[in-house]
Amino acid sequence: MSERFVVIDKNVARSDFAADVRRGLTAPRKFLLPIYFYDALGSALFDAICELPEYYPTRTEFHILQRHAAEIAALMGPRAEVVEFGAGSLRKVRLLLDAMQAPARYLPIDISAQHLAQSAVELQRAYPGLDVQPVAADYTQRLLLPAPLPGAGRRVGFFPGSTIGNFTPQEALHFFVLAGQLLRGGALLLGADLVKDPGVLHAAYNDAQGVTAQFNLNLLARANRELGTEFDLAKFWHSAFYNAPQSRIEMHLVSRERQQVAWGRDRFEFEEGEAIHTENSYKFTTEGLHALAMDAGFRPGPVWTDAGRLFSVHWLHAPA
Numbered sequence: 129m130s131e132r133f134v135v136i137d138k139n140v141a142r143s144d145f146a147a148d149v150r151r152g153l154t155a156p157r158k159f160l161l162p163i164y165f166y167d168a169l170g171s172a173l174f175d176a177i178c179e180l181p182e183y184y185p186t187r188t189e190f191h192i193l194q195r196h197a198a199e200i201a202a203l204m205g206p207r208a209e210v211v212e213f214g215a216g217s218l219r220k221v222r223l224l225l226d227a228m229q230a231p232a233r234y235l236p237i238d239i240s241a242q243h244l245a246q247s248a249v250e251l252q253r254a255y256p257g258l259d260v261q262p263v264a265a266d267y268t269q270r271l272l273l274p275a276p277l278p279g280a281g282r283r284v285g286f287f288p289g290s291t292i293g294n295f296t297p298q299e300a301l302h303f304f305v306l307a308g309q310l311l312r313g314g315a316l317l318l319g320a321d322l323v324k325d326p327g328v329l330h331a332a333y334n335d336a337q338g339v340t341a342q343f344n345l346n347l348l349a350r351a352n353r354e355l356g357t358e359f360d361l362a363k364f365w366h367s368a369f370y371n372a373p374q375s376r377i378e379m380h381l382v383s384r385e386r387q388q389v390a391w392g393r394d395r396f397e398f399e400e401g402e403a404i405h406t407e408n409s410y411k412f413t414t415e416g417l418h419a420l421a422m423d424a425g426f427r428p429g430p431v432w433t434d435a436g437r438l439f440s441v442h443w444l445h446a447p448a
C-alpha cells in the first residue's frame with residue numbers, strides 16, 4: 129500500500145504554520161498551537177515521552193484496553209468497522225483487532241497522508257485479511273467517510289491517548305458533535321486522563337530526563353528550521369504546572385531574560401519571565417466527560433479504569 133491508496137478528503141484544511149506563529153507571537157498573551165509539536169522530531173520525542181517512567185497515561189491505557197479487550201470486543205459486535213481518530217496508536221488498535229469477531233474494516237483518519245500510509249502498510253502486513261482504508265483528513269472539521277461495507281456491523285470510533293484533553297472544552301464538544309455524525313448508531317471508545325494528585329501530574333510533564341522539555345522547546349526549533357525565526361533555545365525554559373481551577377496541565381516556554389527574537393525584518397519582544405503558552409492538557413472526571421459527550425447526543429456506557437484511577441476508557445453510544 130502506498131499513499132495512492134489513501135482517501136484524501138477534498139476539504140482537508142491546510143494549516144498555515146507561518147500565519148499561526150505570527151498570530152501567536154503578536155497576541156497580548158503569546159501562544160503557539162500544540163498541533164505544531166508533531167513534526168518528525170516532535171513525533172519521535174512524543175514516542176519517547178510515552179515510554180517515560182513518569183508518563184503514566186500511555187501504558188495505563190494500554191493495560192486497561194488489554195484487560196477489557198474481550199468485553200469491549202463483545203460490545204463492538206461482529207464485523208464492526210473501527211474508525212480511529214489519528215493514526216498514531218497502532219499498538220493499541222491491535223489489542224482491539226485481536227479481540228474482535230471478524231473486524232470488517234479499519235479506517236484511520238489523520239491529517240498526514242504520509243504518516244497514514246506508513247501505519248496502514250504496517251497494519252495491513254500484520255492483518256492481511258483486514259480491509260485497511262486510511263483517510264487523510266482533519267477530523268476536527270466536518271468530513272465524509274467511505275460508506276459502510278455491505279454487511280458490516282457497528283461503526284466504532286476509537287480516540288485513545290486522552291488527545292481529547294488537548295482541546296478546549298468548546299473544541300471537545302465540537303469533536304463529539306462531528307464524531308456523533310460519523311458514528312451514527314455506533315459508538316465511540318475514548319481514552320481520557322483523570323483528575324488526580326497534582327504531584328503525579330506534575331511529574332508526568334516535568335520528567336527527570338527532560339524529554340518533555342525538549343518536546344516543548346522543539347516548537348521553537350521547528351519554527352527556526354521551517355520559518356527562519358531566530359529563537360535562541362537556551363534563552364527559554366520549559367514550564368509545566370497544574371491549573372487546578374481549570375483541571376488542566378498548562379505548558380509554557382518562558383523567556384529567561386528580556387530579549388528580541390528576529391524573524392526576517394520583524395522583531396518580537398520578550399520581557400524576562402514572559403511566557404508563550406504552548407499546550408493545555410485537560411484532566412477529566414467521569415461525570416464531566418459524560419456531561420460533555422451527552423451535550424453532543426452520546427449516551428454513556430461502561431467506563432473502565434485502572435486500580436489507581438489514573439486513566440479511564442469510555443464506551444459512549446453514538447446518537448441514533
Ligand code: AVI
Nearest residue numbers: 177289290291293294340409
Ligand atoms: C498527546 N497528548 C495527549 C499529550 C498530553 O499528555 O497531553 C501530549 C503531551 N504533552 C506533554 N507530554 C505529553
